[in-house]
Amino acid sequence: MKRGEVPQDDIRHFRTARKAAYALDEEGHYTTVPTTGWNVEEVILYQAIEEFERLAEESLGRIARGADSPVAYFMYKRRMDPIVLAQAMGLPRWRVRRHLKGRVFARLGDELVREYARILRVPPDALKPFRPEVLGEESYALPPGLSTADREAGPAPTPASDAAGETSKRSAP
Secondary structure, three states: OEHHHOOEOOOHHHOOOOEEEEEEOOOOOEEEEEEOEOHHHHHHHHHHHHHHHHHHHHHHHHHHHOOEOHHHHHHHHOOOOHHHHHHHHOOOHHHHHHHOEHHHHHOOOHHHHHHHHHHHOOOHHHOOOOOHHHHHHOOOOOOOOOOHHHHHHOOOOOHHHHHOOOOOOOOOO
């Protein structure tokens, strides 16, 4: 795709933001071009979101029967699949898939349940016993170690700028 052919469809997902796309410049070299998105991209995004919502609703019935663990519901609500959850947990995929089974989850230790709760951004008591309503009570607080000052500060300072005596606006983790 050439630089002038990069779609600028102003998709709702980006609102006023832009993202980078790669395109060929006049000299035939790849360069980044800002884009406001592509309609096809938006359709696929919303189809994926609908699929995660469908999977979450299906898991509710399986949790009630004891076939699935509460982790499955919150995983889908957080737009994750077992592979992504395994990566976030630092566990092998096969272990996470086992933990998605109701019988196996019932025997998990408190430490592992707390780690799932942390990754899924729910209180541990939302997993044991299962309380899906906690998602409606969310405060959207930032994870520990982050503050709104971190967002405003921008990228982390380079070692050279720290050596020059510049102070960082970032909060300590």
